[in-house]
Amino acid sequence: MITEERMTAYINSLDTGHTPFLEQLEREAKAAQVPIIRREMQSFLKVFLAIQKPERILEVGTAVGFSTILMAEYGRPDARITTIENYEKRFPVAEKNFQDSGYKDRITFLKGDAADVLKTLEGPYDLIFMDAAKGQYIHFLPEVLRLLAPGGVVISDNVLQDGDVIESRFAVERRNRTIHKRMREYLYALKHDPALLTSIVPLGDGITISVKK
Secondary structure, eight states, rough: OOOOOOHHHHHHHHHOOOOOHHHHHHHHHHHHHHHOOHHHHHHHHHHHHHHHOOSEEEOOOTSSSHHHHHHHHOTTOOOEEEEEEOGGGHHHHHHHHHHHHGGGGGGEESOOOHHHHHHHOOOOOOEEEEOGGGHHHHHHHHHHHEEEEEEEEEESSOOOOGGGGOOOOGGSOGGGHHHHHHHHHHHHHHEEEEETTEEEESSSEEEEEEEEO
């Protein structure tokens, strides 16, 4: 945990929840041990969507479609969402969830490696939500910036790696050192890119919010 567990539990206890469909989808995802965005991130996204009102949204990392459907539900009613997923086992689950949610006509589901798929897309996008393989964020960044509209926002989830990102690479398990190195590079790139204004926020497992100047 990067924030005190009791504080996080208290904040989440105040949450009023979502639609019955999203509540059920969250329960099913947790039961199947599918990672979805945390409660505090869900709350943040809902508020952000209400403030920013993005019309064109790109999501990198669909999983079973929970965050995609949340953005369709709580974003502007004419928003279009393009979402990319590489894990074949989750394709039919996500497609069924999109159909059952009633938002399938507003969602474009692209299957394949985001490193390849991003190159085929044309922007601009008002919001790009990064929630895929954390070690690949740094490799996705050039295409993400190409696709982002001026004044658009990139939100990246799970950037603090349960606090490991502040540790020396030698204090991190050997199998996690590549991801650790790449995430530190990603955070440095976001903070030092002259085209971006970025804030790193210790919400959930850490997020970044980057605005394209």
